[in-house]
Amino acid sequence: MATTLAATNHVAVADLKGKVDPDWCPGCGDFGVLAAVQKALVELQIPNHNVVTISGIGCSSNFPGFINTYGMHTLHGRALAVATGVKLANHDLTVLVTGGDGDGFGIGGNHFVHSMRRNVDLLYIVMDNQIYGLTTGQTSPTSRVGMKTKSMPFGNIEAPVNPISLALAAGATFVARGFSAEQKHLTELIKQGIQHKGFSFLDVFSPCVTYNHDNTYQWFRPRVKKLEDDTGYDSADWMAAMGKSLLWDTEIPIGKFFERTDVPTLHGAEPVLDAGPLAHADMRIPGDVTRSFVEELM
Amino acid sequence: MKQTFAIGIGGAAGQGVATPGDIFAKIFSRRGLHLNAYNAYQSIIRGGHTFLTIRTGPEKVTNLGDRVDLLIPLNQDAMDRHLRLLTAGAACLYNSDTIKPGVAAEGAQLCPLPVSKLADITRNKVAQNTIALGAGLSMMGVGFQALEEVLAEQFKRKGEAVVSENIGIARVGYEYATANFRPFAWPLPMTGNRSAVLSGNTAMAMGGAAAGVKFYCAYPMSPSTGVLHWMAAHARRAGIMVRQVEDEIGVVNMAIGAAHAGVRSMCATSGGGFALMSEGLGLSAMMETPVVVIDCQRAGPSTGVPTKTEQGDLWQMLGAAFGDYPRALAAPLDIGDCFKVISEIFNIADRFQCPGIVLCDLLLSEGRLSVDPKDLDFDPVIDRGELITNASSVSGANDDGKYKRYKITESGVSPRAIPGVPGHTHTAASDEHDEDGVLISDEFTNPTKRRVMMEKRMRKVAGIEAAVPPPVLWGPHDADVTLIGWGSTKGVIEEACEILTEQGILANQLQIRWLVPLHGDAILDILKDARHTFIVENNYSGQFARYLRSETSFVPNGYIRKYDGEPFMPHHIVEAVKEQLSGKTKLSVPAHEILV
Numbered sequence: 001m002a003t004t005l006a007a008t009n010h011v012a013v014a015d016l017k018g019k020v021d022p023d024w025c026p027g028c029g030d031f032g033v034l035a036a037v038q039k040a041l042v043e044l045q046i047p048n049h050n051v052v053t054i055s056g057i058g059c060s061s062n063f064p065g066f067i068n069t070y071g072m073h074t075l076h077g078r079a080l081a082v083a084t085g086v087k088l089a090n091h092d093l094t095v096l097v098t099g100g101d102g103d104g105f106g107i108g109g110n111h112f113v114h115s116m117r118r119n120v121d122l123l124y125i126v127m128d129n130q131i132y133g134l135t136t137g138q139t140s141p142t143s144r145v146g147m148k149t150k151s152m153p154f155g156n157i158e159a160p161v162n163p164i165s166l167a168l169a170a171g172a173t174f175v176a177r178g179f180s181a182e183q184k185h186l187t188e189l190i191k192q193g194i195q196h197k198g199f200s201f202l203d204v205f206s207p208c209v210t211y212n213h214d215n216t217y218q219w220f221r222p223r224v225k226k227l228e229d230d231t232g233y234d235s236a237d238w239m240a241a242m243g244k245s246l247l248w249d250t251e252i253p254i255g256k257f258f259e260r261t262d263v264p265t266l267h268g269a270e271p272v273l274d275a276g277p278l279a280h281a282d283m284r285i286p287g288d289v290t291r292s293f294v295e296e297l298m
Numbered sequence: 299m300k301q302t303f304a305i306g307i308g309g310a311a312g313q314g315v316a317t318p319g320d321i322f323a324k325i326f327s328r329r330g331l332h333l334n335a336y337n338a339y340q341s342i343i344r345g346g347h348t349f350l351t352i353r354t355g356p357e358k359v360t361n362l363g364d365r366v367d368l369l370i371p372l373n374q375d376a377m378d379r380h381l382r383l384l385t386a387g388a389a390c391l392y393n394s395d396t397i398k399p400g401v402a403a404e405g406a407q408l409c410p411l412p413v414s415k416l417a418d419i420t421r422n423k424v425a426q427n428t429i430a431l432g433a434g435l436s437m438m439g440v441g442f443q444a445l446e447e448v449l450a451e452q453f454k455r456k457g458e459a460v461v462s463e464n465i466g467i468a469r470v471g472y473e474y475a476t477a478n479f480r481p482f483a484w485p486l487p488m489t490g491n492r493s494a495v496l497s498g499n500t501a502m503a504m505g506g507a508a509a510g511v512k513f514y515c516a517y518p519m520s521p522s523t524g525v526l527h528w529m530a531a532h533a534r535r536a537g538i539m540v541r542q543v544e545d546e547i548g549v550v551n552m553a554i555g556a557a558h559a560g561v562r563s564m565c566a567t568s569g570g571g572f573a574l575m576s577e578g579l580g581l582s583a584m585m586e587t588p589v590v591v592i593d594c595q596r597a598g599p600s601t602g603v604p605t606k607t608e609q610g611d612l613w614q615m616l617g618a619a620f621g622d623y624p625r626a627l628a629a630p631l632d633i634g635d636c637f638k639v640i641s642e643i644f645n646i647a648d649r650f651q652c653p654g655i656v657l658c659d660l661l662l663s664e665g666r667l668s669v670d671p672k673d674l675d676f677d678p679v680i681d682r683g684e685l686i687t688n689a690s691s692v693s694g695a696n697d698d699g700k701y702k703r704y705k706i707t708e709s710g711v712s713p714r715a716i717p718g719v720p721g722h723t724h725t726a727a728s729d730e731h732d733e734d735g736v737l738i739s740d741e742f743t744n745p746t747k748r749r750v751m752m753e754k755r756m757r758k759v760a761g762i763e764a765a766v767p768p769p770v771l772w773g774p775h776d777a778d779v780t781l782i783g784w785g786s787t788k789g790v791i792e793e794a795c796e797i798l799t800e801q802g803i804l805a806n807q808l809q810i811r812w813l814v815p816l817h818g819d820a821i822l823d824i825l826k827d828a829r830h831t832f833i834v835e836n837n838y839s840g841q842f843a844r845y846l847r848s849e850t851s852f853v854p855n856g857y858i859r860k861y862d863g864e865p866f867m868p869h870h871i872v873e874a875v876k877e878q879l880s881g882k883t884k885l886s887v888p889a890h891e892i893l894v
Contacts, residue, residue, distance in 0.1 A: 019736050049720045054555075057728070064725045065737055070717035071725030072558060073737070075581050078551040081543070085555025085563070086717065088539050089513055093559070093717055111551075114544040272539050279560035279716060280687070283510030283680060285536050290676035293504060293532060297494035298327070298671070 011045050013038050018066040029206030029217075030060050030127050032180030037096065037125070038067065039183075040190035046094055053096045054083045056103035059134045060127035060206065063098040077108030080115040083122050084266070090279040091267040094194060095122035102132045105141040105161050116170040116199050121265040123193040123200040126163065127180070129208035130215050137211035147214055163203045164245035164257055168238065173198035175241065175258040179224050180206045181217055182254065192256060198265050205254075220252070227255030235259050299800065302355035303486060305434065306366035308376030308894075312344040314424045315372065318431050319350045321452065323495055325435065325444045326354040327668055330489030334359040334789070335666040338864065338894035341520070341604045347375055349894045356487050359668070360632070360789030364869045367482065368437070370430045371397060379893050387483060391433050391475075393426040395419075409433065409479045416470045425467050432471030439485025442472050494671050498636040498662035499524025499566075501669070502592055505640030506564045507536045508676040511590075513556035513563040515541040515549050517571060520604045521660040522594040525566040546571035550578030550591065558587045558726065560687060560716035562644055566592035569611045570601070572618070579653045580619030583755070585726040586704070586714065588647035588654065588683075590640070595659040597863045606863025607660035609785060609836040612813065612845060615655050624650060624710075624758040626766070627814035629657040629785030633667035635811070641678035646765055649683035650758045651714060657813065659836070661865045662786045686715040686722060702733040706750060710757030759815070766812045768820035773799075773806030779875055780828040782854065784810040784842050787834055787866060794871035803875065810842070818850040825852060832878060834858045834871055856884040864890045 016038040024030050041051065051069035055061035057076035064071030070093075074082045083097045104112050104126045115124070131149065132138040138151035142163065146155045167175045174196040178186040186204065193200035205224070207217050227233050227244065234240060241258035267273050275281065305322055309315050319335065326333050331354045339348040353363050369390040371377035377397050381390055386405025394410030402408050411433060417425035428449075435445050446465050453461045496504075503525045506514065514533075516526040526542070533540040539556070543549045549565045557563035567575065572593045582589045595611045597603035615627050626646045630636040639656055647654035703724040705712040712733075715722035725731075729739035730748055738747050771780075773795055783791045788809045795805040808824055810816075825831060831854040833843040838861040846852050856878040860866055866888070874886030 019734060020742070047720070049723055050718060052559075052717045053725075062737070065727070065735075068723055070723050071727075071735075072555075072585070073725055073727035073729060074551065074554075074585075075577055075728055078547065078578070078581075081548040081551035082555035082558070084541075085513065085515075085552040085557070086559045087555075088541070088552075089556035089559035089561045089563070090716075090718060110544050111548055114548070270539060272534055272537055275537070278512040278537075278539055278556075279718070281512055281537060281561075283512070283562070285507060285676060287676070289535050290508070292535075293507070293676075294494055294671050294674050297496045297500070298492060 011042055011047055013042055015048055016041055016068050018068050020065060022066045023062065024059060025210050027209040028059070029129060029180035029208070030063070032183060032186065033125060033127050033204055033206055034063065034066055036183055036186040036190055039187045040194060043187070044191055044194060050092065051094045051096060052086055053098060054079045054086065055097065056099045056108060058100040058103045060098060060100040061103055077103055077106070078111065079103070080108060080111040080124065084115060084118070084120045087120055087122055088267055088278070090277040091121070091273060092277050097122055097124040099126060100133070101126055101128045101130060101142045102140045105163060109141070113170045116167055116172040116201065118266045119171070119173055119198045119263050121198055121267060123190065123202060125190070125202045125204060127206035128163065128203050129206050129212055131208050131212040133208050133211055144214065162245060165242060167201040168242050168245060168258060172201045173260050173263050174200035176200070176202045176256045177254045178202060178204040179220060179254050180204055181221070182224070185226060185254070189256065196259060197261065198263055223250065223252045224254045225251050227253050227257065299796065300355055300357045301484060302353050302359055302363055303367050303438065303482070303484065304351060304353040304363055304365060305368045305370065306349060306351050306380060307370045307372065308347065308349040308380055309372030310345050310375070311339065311342055311348050313372045314427050315348050315350050317452070318370070318427050319352060321431055321445070321448050322352050323666065324448050325440060326352070326486070327493055327495050328444065329440070329486060330491040331356060331486065332359045332493065332668045333495065333666070334362060336362050336661065336865070337664065339605050347379065347894060349376070349380070349892070354486070356489050360792050361868065362865065363793070364867050368434055370434065372427065374398065383891060389437060389479065389482070391430045407480055409475070411471065411474065416474060417467045422463065422467060428464055428467045429471030429474070432468035433475035433479070436472045436475040437479055437481045439481060442469060445472070492671065493668035494674060495666055495668050496633065497524055497664055497666050498630070498633045498658055499594070499664065500528045501633050501636035502566065502640055502656065502658065503528035504674060505637040507532065507538065508637070508678055509641035509644045510562045510680050511538060511564045512561035513539050513553065515543050515552050515565050516567065517543055517546050517549050519568045519571045521596055521663040522566040522568050522592065524663060525592065546574040547578065550575035550589070551581070553589050554578060554582050554585070554587050557589045558585065558717070562648070564590045564592070566594060568594050568596050569598050569614060572611065572614060576618040579625070580621060580623065581728050582653040583619070583623030583625065584728050586651035586712070586755070587726065588651050590643055590647055590654045590656065592656040592658060594663040595657065597861070603863045605660070607836060607865055608861060608863065609659055610838070610841065610861070611657065612841040615657055616814070616845065622756060624652045624755060624762060625814055626650070626652065626654045626762055627657060628812050629810070630662060631785060631788040631809055631811055633662055633665065634669045634673050636662055637674055641680070645679065645681040646762060648685070649681055649765065650711060650762050651683065652758060657785060659786050684711055684713040686713055686719055689720045703735045704731060704733045704751065704754070706733055706754050708757070709761050710754050711761070763815040763817070766815055768817035769808060769810050769812070769824070771806055771808050771824050774804055775806070775827070777804045777806040778829050779803055779805040779879070780808060780825065780831045781805060781834055781871065781875070782808045782810070782831060783834045784813065787836065790866045790868055791834055791871060793868040794875070797868055797872045798875060803879070805875070816849050821846070822850050822852060830855045830879065832856045832858055832875060834866065836860050836865065856886070858886045858888070860888055860890070862890045864892070864894065
């Protein structure tokens with residue numbers, strides 16, 4: 001995502017505090033994601049009025065209310081569609097999309113795939129807790145096989161989606177995974193995702209302390225391994241990224257899996273936007289052009 | 299009665315029905331004649347039966363009329379379906395090599411064209427169409443030069459040889475008809491008028507461009523796709539971002555996103571796509587982000603009859619999305635109105651920060667009409683309402699200097715700041731919220747705040763009602779019969795009124811354009827002196843009649859309905875009125891005699 005550096009006013013964490021405090025359960029992984037996003041915006045010095053934070057529905061989708069930027073708390077699964085419209089109407093804005101695994105990979109799965117192949121210039125952060133929280137604990141698209149929930153009390157019999165492999169296959173140009181307990185690492189990934197010109201997908205392990213007793217902080221800690229620590233790993237190598245995306249159980253990679261910068265963004269590929277954002281364009285079409293439209297019909 | 303002339307061209311899809319139709323239309327239009335055209339077709343790309351009707355005349359042609367003067371069947375099937383409907387004075391031009399005529403009515407002229415003798419059919423596969431074009435124009439009293447000019451334009455891209463070959467074939471047909479067939483009793487006149495010929499879809503797309511639409515997105519769905527096609531083809535010249543989206547859910551949400559960022563944003567679909575959009579309409583209403591959605595109705599339910607017309611989506615529009623919210627709903631009355639209604643509804647949607655719905659149908663969307671170019675005004679009034687687009691705007695500030703997006707106001711309208719404006723950050727939420735945009739739906743639930751916010755939004759309904767004109771009665775006030783219709787039936791009801799009046803039954807018309815707000819009191823006032831009232835509509839259950847009754851308790855004397863996929867013809871309505879005046883029935887469902 002392109003960034004807009006503030007010329008004068010310094011952006012501080014206090015500027016980014018929302019009108020109300022988060023109402024997530026104590027210990028929820030989403031607190032760590034909120035803090036990391038605020039830190040990233042401060043480090044990049046992006047003024048809050050140039051940021052639009054857009055979410056769907058779910059615990060993590062309450063995010064826009066807890067950060068002081070322009071915010072849109074939309075419909076379940078539809079945040080990426082709304083965000084695409086925002087970015088195309090005003091590509092000077094920094095667009096952040098936040099939500100959960102059910103919102104993004106379940107009900108919003110169609111928009112997820114198509115937004116990636118379009119290379120819409122935004123950062124999509126999924127707070128992935130492998131469970132439906134706000135509806136009090138049902139199986140999600142990332143719940144592991146065998147996991148017992150209220151909707152599958154005898155254990156999940158459906159294979160989970162692999163968000164990283166899916167994003168790579170769908171053509172996302174920046175694919176990363178973070179862990180909300182790894183603050184510095186996560187903040188760095190968010191900064192990179194904002195700065196990347198194109199669709200940045202960031203899947204974040206954000207444990208649900210209330211409903212998911214399988215994938216806890218304790219479960220993740222010994223398993224997560226930073227890709228940045230692997231000196232031989234090349235995030236420009238798509239095949240290598242695909243290979244790493246398949247690792248699970250004993251070793252779970254976090255960090256930047258993949259990035260390519262040679263694909264035009266959706267707004268960059270459309271000459272209509274060359275003259276600047278449409279939100280500030282003249283609404284009237286020049287008379288010679290409109291006359292030609294009518295002449296065609298005569 | 300107004301003098302008109304109608305041509306019917308029938309054949310299989312892929313046989314080239316459209317090209318001669320376009321050429322006739324161009325020639326009529328250049329003679330200063332008005333025209334109205336409609337193609338009855340099926341959801342296949344090759345084969346089946348399509349029937350194009352073009353009706354022309356020196357005065358406005360409001361509908362397709364009751365008769366075909368010149369029938370051009372391009373295959374046996376078209377001959378068999380349509381010849382029996384010709385009446386005295388009409389003619390049928392056909393390829394006598396391949397088509398056997400049936401028995402024509404007394405006074406109807408059968409005009410066989412020995413196509414293989416007149417042209418080299420091994421070289422030119424559509425020679426029969428071109429010969430028929432020339433022959434038809436000869437019989438209409440149109441000079442050959444008009445056809446020569448249009449053919450030269452039509453085939454210009456294919457080179458000089460193709461142009462002269464086609465002109466040669468057309469000339470043979472023209473001369474053959476002059477020598478062998480009786481010309482029509484009424485030679486086509488000429489006038490000094492110049493008109494544009496366009497479909498309702500083109501009109502709505504152009505109306506959007508005129509209204510300042512900068513974002514248009516859609517998923518292809520008949521019969522709305524023409525809007526997308528015009529937008530896509532003209533986007534770069536008009537400065538409009540046009541996107542094809544993965545589904546209609548994505549469409550409406552993307553349109554709302556663009557609208558929220560500050561542009562006028564529009565999308566179009568048909569009933570099935572609209573069903574997918576309905577949750578998004580609620581989002582537009584709740585976030586108070588204006589968006590305009592066009593529904594081009596086709597015959598439902600479900601996939602229904604995708605290429606046929608109906609007015610069956612009214613209740614879907616009235617009930618779209620759950621909960622109560624303000625909306626505006628307009629049904630354009632003709633193709634010229636398709637252009638005008640878009641800027642009008644955008645002004646309403648922008649001023650009242652709510653969704654605007656345009657309820658069109660296949661008859662208008664895909665039909666074509668000649669329109670005075672002056673009526674395609676690209677400089678309409680644009681009223682964006684209370685919109686804050688830069689930091690110096692203070693209209694949104696409260697007394698304490700803080701901006702509140704959903705400020706409680708008397709009008710219910712709160713000044714709207716677009717993202718990017720310093721000092722106005724806020725969250726727009728689909729959840730219920732307070733003045734400041736803070737959610738009250740979950741932890742902060744508060745019945746008082748909910749009530750206040752609900753009442754704020756719903757206060758906009760009164761404003762919308764005041765901003766939209768009530769309907770008016772057309773025709774004599776002392777009529778015996780009042781025909782009530784809505785949207786696209788305007789033209790055909792108008793002609794039915796003329797015919798009834800000629801036949802001694804004085805008739806007038808109440809045509810509804812704004813469905814929400816309905817102006818029920820004004821309607822009751824108009825109808826209180828009416829002697830016999832009949833509601834005419836293209837659906838099974840009388841959706842408008844039921845709506846009018848629910849809003850006003852008004853019950854008409856009878857109902858005239860059609861739900862076979864084809865539009866009304868004037869005689870359907872005339873005969874139904876007579877049937878009902880004689881007391882035979884209160885519900886007439888005219889049969890469509892033309893099998894298309």
